[in-house]
Amino acid sequence: MAETAEVLGRIGMDASGKATIREPIIVSLSSYKKSKYLDIRKYYEKDGQWLPSQKGITLHGTQFSELLNILESQKEKIEQWLT
Numbered sequence: 792m793a794e795t796a797e798v799l800g801r802i803g804m805d806a807s808g809k810a811t812i813r814e815p816i817i818v819s820l821s822s823y824k825k826s827k828y829l830d831i832r833k834y835y836e837k838d839g840q841w842l843p844s845q846k847g848i849t850l851h852g853t854q855f856s857e858l859l860n861i862l863e864s865q866k867e868k869i870e871q872w873l874t
Contacts, residue, residue, distance in 0.1 A: 796821040796830070810836065814844065821849070829855050 797820045803812035814833040821828050832847025850858060862869070 794822050794824070814846070815841070826851065
């Protein structure tokens, strides 16, 4: 799908690229047909290569801003819930 992609970070992978959890998450910037997105997706390993799964979310600018506002305004509640 993506015409271009830049990985911003990985969750559940060590520095060598080995998974530390079953389905690592990769956060990346991507573009498709002149539109830009933030992609947060679980990956799986097949034949020694990490491939994106269908489990994830792709956000455009407005959606990202709305999500960030929710996370920032509800950070304390989220942290309490998760601990």
